[in-house]
Every structure is written in C-alpha cells, then in structure tokens.
Amino acid sequence: MATSTSKFRRAVIAGVGLMGGSLGQALKSRELAEEVVGWGRNQGRLDEAVGRGAVDIGTRDRVRALDGADLLVFATPGSVTLSLAREWMPELPAGCLVTDLVSVKGKLVETLTKLTPPRASYVSSHPLCGSDRTGVAAARPDLYRNQLCLLTPVPATRKTAIGRIQKLWQNLGMTVVALAPGRHDRVVAAVSHLPHLVAAALVNRIGEERLLRFGGTGLKDTTRIAGADPGLWAEIMGENRKEILAQLDEFIKTLVSARKRLDSNHRAEIGQWLRQAAVRRKKLAP
Amino acid sequence: MATSTSKFRRAVIAGVGLMGGSLGQALKSRELAEEVVGWGRNQGRLDEAVGRGAVDIGTRDRVRALDGADLLVFATPGSVTLSLAREWMPELPAGCLVTDLVSVKGKLVETLTKLTPPRASYVSSHPLCGSDRTGVAAARPDLYRNQLCLLTPVPATRKTAIGRIQKLWQNLGMTVVALAPGRHDRVVAAVSHLPHLVAAALVNRIGEERLLRFGGTGLKDTTRIAGADPGLWAEIMGENRKEILAQLDEFIKTLVSARKRLDSNHRAEIGQWLRQAAVRRKKLAP
Incomplete structure (x- = not known):
C-alpha cells in the first residue's frame, strides 16, 4: 500500500x-x-x-x-x-x-x-x-x-x-x-531506435534470401523487436531521424571495422572483440 | 516411450x-x-x-x-x-x-x-x-x-x-x-553467425558510448547472444569466415539502403520497410 x-x-x-x-x-x-x-x-x-x-x-x-x-x-x-x-x-x-x-x-x-x-x-x-x-x-x-x-x-x-x-x-x-530532452533523444537513438532498425534490417536481409525458416533461438531473440507495430515505429524513426542517422553511421563504421578484423583472419583479435562484447553484455540483465 | x-x-x-x-x-x-x-x-x-x-x-x-x-x-x-x-x-x-x-x-x-x-x-x-x-x-x-x-x-x-x-x-x-555441408555453412552464416556478429557490434558500439545502462527489453533481446562463450564464437567466426564476410557485405548494403530511406525522410517508404520486417518476423515463433 x-x-x-x-x-x-x-x-x-x-x-x-x-x-x-x-x-x-x-x-x-x-x-x-x-x-x-x-x-x-x-x-x-x-x-x-x-x-x-x-x-x-x-x-x-x-x-x-x-x-x-x-x-x-x-x-x-x-x-x-x-x-x-x-x-x-x-x-x-x-x-x-x-x-x-x-x-x-x-x-x-x-x-x-x-x-x-x-x-x-x-x-x-x-x-x-x-x-x-x-x-x-x-x-x-x-x-x-x-x-x-x-x-x-x-x-x-x-x-x-x-x-x-x-x-x-x-x-x-x-x-x-x-x-534533458535532447540528451534523451540521443540516448534512445543508440539504445532503442538503432537496435530496432538493425533488427528490421536483419529480418529483411535474411527474408530476402528466404532463409528465415532456418532461424533458431539466437535469430528469434535478435529480431524480436522487429515484430513491433510498424506504424508506431515509422513515426519514431521519422521524429528522431537525425539522431538515428548519426548512430547508424557510427554503427556501420563498427561493422566495417569488424569486417576488416574478420577478413584479416586474426583470430585472437576477433576473440578479443567478442570477449569485450560478452563481458559488456553480461552486465545487462538477461 | x-x-x-x-x-x-x-x-x-x-x-x-x-x-x-x-x-x-x-x-x-x-x-x-x-x-x-x-x-x-x-x-x-x-x-x-x-x-x-x-x-x-x-x-x-x-x-x-x-x-x-x-x-x-x-x-x-x-x-x-x-x-x-x-x-x-x-x-x-x-x-x-x-x-x-x-x-x-x-x-x-x-x-x-x-x-x-x-x-x-x-x-x-x-x-x-x-x-x-x-x-x-x-x-x-x-x-x-x-x-x-x-x-x-x-x-x-x-x-x-x-x-x-x-x-x-x-x-x-x-x-x-x-x-549439403556447403549449403549449411552459407545458411548458418546468414541466420546465426551474422546475427551474432551484429549483436556483438551493437553491444560494443553502445558500450563505447557508455550507454548500455540505458538499455531496455528491446536492447536486451537484440544483444542476448553476444553474451555467449566468446572463445567458441571466435572459432566459429574463423571457421566460417568466408561465408560470414559475404553475408556481412550484404547486410552492410541493407543498412546503407535503409540509411538512404531514412535520410530522404520518406515516412511511407520507411513504414513499408518496417511493415515488411514486422510481417516477416511474426512468421517466426516468438
């Protein structure tokens, strides 16, 4: 009470x-x-x-x-x-x-x-x-x-x-x-809107290849939010467009750098990068 | 029995x-x-x-x-x-x-x-x-x-x-x-290894900005697999390197094209793209 x-x-x-x-x-x-x-x-x-x-x-x-x-x-x-x-x-x-x-x-x-x-x-x-x-x-x-x-x-x-x-x-x-509202919009562009866009991109990419039926628990978790109301999310993406674009540019850079690491086949470096992600992820709740 | x-x-x-x-x-x-x-x-x-x-x-x-x-x-x-x-x-x-x-x-x-x-x-x-x-x-x-x-x-x-x-x-x-084994490796590069790499990239990108503490249920779902055993995953990434690189290249193209759509601020197009993802995602189990 x-x-x-x-x-x-x-x-x-x-x-x-x-x-x-x-x-x-x-x-x-x-x-x-x-x-x-x-x-x-x-x-x-x-x-x-x-x-x-x-x-x-x-x-x-x-x-x-x-x-x-x-x-x-x-x-x-x-x-x-x-x-x-x-x-x-x-x-x-x-x-x-x-x-x-x-x-x-x-x-x-x-x-x-x-x-x-x-x-x-x-x-x-x-x-x-x-x-x-x-x-x-x-x-x-x-x-x-x-x-x-x-x-x-x-x-x-x-x-x-x-x-x-x-x-x-x-x-x-x-x-x-x-x-502050401006800071809020930058933060949620990173922690919410970018992940949503990435999940939608994964579903659309894998869907284009007609491979979604092979998706296991990992893919289901990773793309769950892409199932959310698209009308609501189109509005959010539009409203916070500039902050999301900035986050997306940085994210594409991160992927390009991961690509280089993988291409050069330095397994220790890839392992280090994955270990950093695993340690960071474990700090979030399950 | x-x-x-x-x-x-x-x-x-x-x-x-x-x-x-x-x-x-x-x-x-x-x-x-x-x-x-x-x-x-x-x-x-x-x-x-x-x-x-x-x-x-x-x-x-x-x-x-x-x-x-x-x-x-x-x-x-x-x-x-x-x-x-x-x-x-x-x-x-x-x-x-x-x-x-x-x-x-x-x-x-x-x-x-x-x-x-x-x-x-x-x-x-x-x-x-x-x-x-x-x-x-x-x-x-x-x-x-x-x-x-x-x-x-x-x-x-x-x-x-x-x-x-x-x-x-x-x-x-x-x-x-x-x-066939070759087809298997292409399929899992798309539905498992790419999503893993993307989840790790999200965690590392957002972690660099020290914003992980602002993550809600969406971010937790999207990045859950990044918490998996990094040693095992470094080995998988190394073993299936060529197929993963090919999938990653296509995924980066998908993101760049989503970026263009968002940048041009065509809300109907963004909505259509998100709707396609939502429909596809709903076909997977929850």
Whole structure:
C-alpha cells in the first residue's frame, strides 16, 4: 500500500493499449489510485480494458474523463499525444499532474510544456519497457517492474511535479533517471531506435534470401523487436531521424571495422572483440 | 516411450556442457537410451553432470566410455571434435552411430567422414538451439524441443544412419532438415553467425558510448547472444569466415539502403520497410 501522498484520487489514462493497459493494471493492483479511468476512441477496446482489470471505467468522453482527475497519462503515440494535448491541456482540473510515454522528446516536450496551464504540471516520461506485442490483451501489471524510466524535465518543470512523477514510477518498481530532452533523444537513438532498425534490417536481409525458416533461438531473440507495430515505429524513426542517422553511421563504421578484423583472419583479435562484447553484455540483465 | 528400434543401449556424450548435458537429460527423461555415459576431461564437471541427471556415469576414460556404445555424440567445439575424432574413430565398437553438434560443417564433415571406420556410421548434426548460457548448470531437458536440427549428410553417408539420426532428433521434439555441408555453412552464416556478429557490434558500439545502462527489453533481446562463450564464437567466426564476410557485405548494403530511406525522410517508404520486417518476423515463433 502506497502512502497517501503518492496515491492518486483519479488517474486518467488516454489510450488503453499495451502500455496504458499495463499501467492501469499496475496502478490498480498496487492501489496507487482510488479510481482509474481509461479514455479512448473505440468503446469495444475500452470495454476490453475494463474486462481485463486495466481501468475501472472506460469512456470516450474527454470532459467526463477529466472530471476530478489528479493524474493524466497520455499512453498514445507522439502524433496522437500532440493533438490530444492541444484539446485536453486547456481543460485540466487544478492540481492535475500530466505525463506521457512518448519515445522521442525534443519537440514534444517543448510543445506540451507550453500548452500546460499554470494550474497543472507536466513532466514527460519514457518507460523503457516496450514490446513487440500490442493491445490491451497483451497488458500485464508487471510490465514496468524492474525496468528503467527516463524523465525529461526542462527548466520550466516544477520540482514538486518531478518528485511526484518519479515516485509514481518508483512505486511501479522502476528505476528512474532524469535526462534533458535532447540528451534523451540521443540516448534512445543508440539504445532503442538503432537496435530496432538493425533488427528490421536483419529480418529483411535474411527474408530476402528466404532463409528465415532456418532461424533458431539466437535469430528469434535478435529480431524480436522487429515484430513491433510498424506504424508506431515509422513515426519514431521519422521524429528522431537525425539522431538515428548519426548512430547508424557510427554503427556501420563498427561493422566495417569488424569486417576488416574478420577478413584479416586474426583470430585472437576477433576473440578479443567478442570477449569485450560478452563481458559488456553480461552486465545487462538477461 | 520410444519404440525399440529408435532406442539406444549405451549413448556416449563427449563434452557435458549446456548442449551435451541437455542432450543427456533429454535422452534419459524420454527413455531413449538405456544408459547415458558422459565423457570429459574434468571429473568435477562430470560429477556435476551426474548430479544434474544429465548422465548416468561420468568418466575421463575413453576406452571405458566406448565399451558397448551404440551412439556417440561429440558435444564439443569444432577444434576439440576434430582432435577427439582422430583418437576415437579408430576405436569405435561395431554398429556405433556417431554424430557431432558443431556449427560449421565444411571441413569437419569431410574429415570425420574419412575417419569413420566401415563398421560404424557418421552423420553430422547441427541443432539450432544454442544459448548465451554455458555449462551443465544451464542444461535443461527441453532445450532441443520445438527447435530446428540441420543434418549435413554427404554422398558417402549411409541412408540407414541418416534415418536413425533423424529419428533421434525427432524423438527430442526437433524438426529435422538435411542440407549439403556447403549449403549449411552459407545458411548458418546468414541466420546465426551474422546475427551474432551484429549483436556483438551493437553491444560494443553502445558500450563505447557508455550507454548500455540505458538499455531496455528491446536492447536486451537484440544483444542476448553476444553474451555467449566468446572463445567458441571466435572459432566459429574463423571457421566460417568466408561465408560470414559475404553475408556481412550484404547486410552492410541493407543498412546503407535503409540509411538512404531514412535520410530522404520518406515516412511511407520507411513504414513499408518496417511493415515488411514486422510481417516477416511474426512468421517466426516468438
């Protein structure tokens, strides 16, 4: 049970897919909100979210959703979050804390910060626990547990709001790290967007050769994220294009240098390079 | 329970690490061998293999191990398998069926085929169920289940021996496909060795930037295999160098073409490319 200061009265989650649905389940199972309201455009999906214990109420009515809300989470893709924020921000109740889960922060945080009325607070979040699965059917209350959440406050962000959002994610079992939005976008280009692009390139390359049917556990792990929602990822790639291009250029250099090492057949050098990777990889969780 | 024709009297596994240990556990739990003998150089590890139910007896004595054996599996790296085969093949009991689990086949299959005495049979196997984990402590009886096993018979290989080895792997729940050794080496360069090299390159690139601590589930999946035994993998990369170089060149071309697509910012094209990857990836098991 959370302490009263970190508990919300009415949490509103806009978008009840994998991320929003799992958040609702986690808030409810950990009793971090008295009431969880799901907002969406499709009543069938909202009903499914209620059925799966992700939200107490599912509504397509923004005004009804926001009535008495002290937490609003946009669990929607970047473009949707931007257009929702233009409508929702002017109507926030006093004291409402707002966050989003969008993967690219630069322009988004700038715009949403400007749109936030003085009676409310906005702190942008990026929980790094995406999946190749989508939809509330894949939601699970422990999706966020033991994962990393990046916060991207700006100078205008209220310190008390940062503290409350940090506490929210910590209460879900997350490790929270704050980064400036620009730094965040460089970091996720390296640790998330580049690996996604590389996984997609592997699948497409091996698929062209019609060899995917020979793939074992290694290939399955390495390419799992390439199965994620391509529409969402095309948007992310577009939004963070410049940072991803920079990371991709460096990665191609790394491959070209590995190629040279392999071509010269210096097994000790190849072994050393693989050993360095193995030692580094072992430091990540399995 | 297997039929009597596919059951072995005395199965000898040379090397009781992850692969050998899991094989022993599977043979025992499925009652596919009356007796499973583990051979190795380290008595402590052999005792551990006995303790973990991977083998009935663990011995460092080759002659004792081979006495009455009707199945011999080299579950050792390629270089070790080659040197063991030179010693063991001349001493095989009549009717003994021999296989190995080595990842690169060309030269190995040629050499072991020549070393096989007429009273025995040799069919090379490659079960595609490696892992980033090593040692008998990580062994599990279902490691092979629902995975793919490639056989690489040559014209000299006896048809009855191919049938028996195929049945062995099928009895462990594997799907078995036969490929010529050269074709095998091209296929695994694409579906296994290239992804391994790419995973190692990702870890080393992101590690150089000291950003690995920001990795989420996507990065963990994508780079898991880079944690595998670097010594074993350096040997594999060296043995299959030419095929891997060819695959790497094509992969770099794929990345350069993806880079162009991203640079020109044609979101529809990027989306189409990601969608193709997602559709292809969904056809693989999770």
